Amino acid sequence: MSTRNDDLRAIESEVGSLIRRVKRVIAERAREVHPELHPMTYFILTHLATHGPQRGADLSDAFGMDKGGVSRQVQALVDLGLVERKPDAEDRRAILLDATDEGRKRLEVMSQSRRDRFDERLADWSDEELHTFAGQLAAYNLALADD
Numbered sequence: 228m229s230t231r232n233d234d235l236r237a238i239e240s241e242v243g244s245l246i247r248r249v250k251r252v253i254a255e256r257a258r259e260v261h262p263e264l265h266p267m268t269y270f271i272l273t274h275l276a277t278h279g280p281q282r283g284a285d286l287s288d289a290f291g292m293d294k295g296g297v298s299r300q301v302q303a304l305v306d307l308g309l310v311e312r313k314p315d316a317e318d319r320r321a322i323l324l325d326a327t328d329e330g331r332k333r334l335e336v337m338s339q340s341r342r343d344r345f346d347e348r349l350a351d352w353s354d355e356e357l358h359t360f361a362g363q364l365a366a367y368n369l370a371l372a373d374d
Contacts, residue, residue, distance in 0.1 A: 280323035
C-alpha cells in the first residue's frame with residue numbers, strides 16, 4: 228500500500244509527463260494550422276478566435292507579454308493570413324485584431340482532427356470513466372489554481 232507522500236510524488240511525476248506531452252502537442256497543433264506557425268503565436272490565434280476582436284494591449288495583458296512581443300507575434304499571424312487588423316468602430320484611433328475566416332477554419336479543422344485522435348486513444352474508456360476523470364482533473368486544477 229502506498230503512502231500519501233508516495234501518491235503525491237506519483238501525481239507530480241505524472242503531471243510532469245503531461246506537461247512535456249502538452250508542449251509537444253501544442254507545437255504539433257501549431258504546425259497543423261500552418262507549417263510556419265510558432266507555438267506562442269498559436270496561443271494568440273486561438274485566443275483571438277475564441278474571444279473575438281481585441282486590442283494589442285488586451286493581448287499583452289492576457290499573455291503577460293510586452294507590447295513589442297505581442298506586436299511581433301501578431302505581425303507573423305497577419306503575414307500568414309490568419310489574423311487581420313481593423314479599426315475599432317467605437318474609437319477610430321484604435322486598431323482591433325481578430326482571427327480571419329481562414330484562421331478560424333484552419334483552427335477548426337485541426338481541432339476536429341485532434342478530437343478524433345483523442346477519442347480513438349480513449350476508446351476503451353467508458354463514458355462514466357471519462358466523466359469522472361474530467362471532474363477529477365477540474366478539481367485538481369481548481370485546488371492548484373493559485374500555484
